[in-house]
Amino acid sequence: KAGVTQTPRYLIKTRGQQVTLSCSPISGHRSVSWYQQTPGQGLQFLFEYFSETQRNKGNFPGRFSGRQFSNSRSEMNVSTLELGDSALYLCASSLEIAYNEQFFGPGTRLTVL
Amino acid sequence: AQSVTQLGSHVSVSEGALVLLRCNYSSSVPPYLFWYVQYPNQGLQLLLKYTSAATLVKGINGFEAEFKKSETSFHLTKPSAHMSDAAEYFCAVSATNTGNQFYFGTGTSLTVIP
Numbered sequence: 001k002a003g004v005t006q007t008p009r010y011l012i013k014t015r016g017q018q019v020t021l022s023c024s025p026i027s028g029h030r031s032v033s034w035y036q037q038t039p040g041q042g043l044q045f046l047f048e049y050f051s052e053t054q055r056n057k058g059n060f061p062g063r064f065s066g067r068q069f070s071n072s073r074s075e076m077n078v079s080t081l082e083l084g085d086s087a088l089y090l091c092a093s094s095l096e097i098a099y100n101e102q103f104f105g106p107g108t109r110l111t112v113l
Numbered sequence: 114a115q116s117v118t119q120l121g122s123h124v125s126v127s128e129g130a131l132v133l134l135r136c137n138y139s140s141s142v143p144p145y146l147f148w149y150v151q152y153p154n155q156g157l158q159l160l161l162k163y164t165s166a167a168t169l170v171k172g173i174n175g176f177e178a179e180f181k182k183s184e185t186s187f188h189l190t191k192p193s194a195h196m197s198d199a200a201e202y203f204c205a206v207s208a209t210n211t212g213n214q215f216y217f218g219t220g221t222s223l224t225v226i227p
Contacts, residue, residue, distance in 0.1 A: 004156070033214070043203065043217035056214040090156055092215075101147060102215060104156035 002026070004093050004105035012111045018079040021108045025072050025093030031055075032074040033102060034066060037088040046089075049074055050096060078110075086112045115140045115206045119218035127226045132191040134221045136178075136204035139185065146187040147205040147215070148178055157203060163187060174198070199225045 005024045013019050025032050033056075034046040045058040049068035066076040072093075078085055088109050092102035120135040138144055145164050149157040161172025168180045174197075178189045187204060204218040 035217075042219040045214055045216070048214055058214075092157075101159045101162055102157075104149075104158070106154075106156045 004091055004103050006091050006105040006108050008108060010109045013081050014113050015081055015083060017081050019081060019110060020075055020077045021089055023074045023091030023105060026103055029093035029095060030072050031094045031096055032068055033092045034076050035090045037090055081112045083112050086110060115208050115216045117204050117206050117216055117218040119204050119221050121221055123222045125224040125226055126194045128196055129193050132194045134189040134202050136187045136218060137185050138187060138206045140206055140208055142208045145207045146180060148189050149203045149205060151201040194225045196225050199223055
């Protein structure tokens with residue numbers, strides 16, 4: 001089975017721009033979660049989607065949004081980028097049960113200049 | 114609510130020595146606990162998980178962890194460190210009432226000294 005894939009792997013944007021990141025989960029996984037990883041804050045949960053519905057949301061401003069398609073692929077969007085949005089954005093997919101592990105993609109490294 | 118505390122952001126051990134990475138959790142319901150490893154410029158890889166079966170959990174690469182409810186701990190150990198174990202390690206907790214929302218600790222960077 002192919003693993004979780006994320007595109008693009010690297011991205012450079014300037015302040016005020018918007019960005020869309022993509023995540024393709026492992027085949028059969030219907031839950032997709034997004035995390036932001038920074039040296040100062042560590043891994044922070046952004047949101048989780050299951051069957052095209054946002055099921056959980058972390059404590060991030062409304063500039064961060066996401067969606068999930070019928071094939072379980074997910075996108076996250078960040079509007080009006082700020083310098084502090086520079087981070088590694090990780091996507092993880094899993095089966096729907098809480099005790100199942102999350103499988104992580106390699107991440108998208110976003111740099112905001 | 115769930116949370117995880119990892120004591121020691123940096124741990125150094127000699128090659129061949131015992132590895133002990135500490136994790137304490139807080140959970141209002143029976144937790145599910147996980148240890149992940151992250152190598153530079155990569156995503157997270159699962160080492161092991163506790164899902165209320167055996168309290169001593171064996172994982173990949175010789176790692177194991179013991180769930181101690183009385184101490185609310187889930188420490189990660191490996192009897193003999195190898196150079197390839199140098200990485201960032203994350204403890205995470207999940208629970209039935211949070212869907213698939215994982216709460217991660219701040220991570221422990223493991224250095225292995227030759």
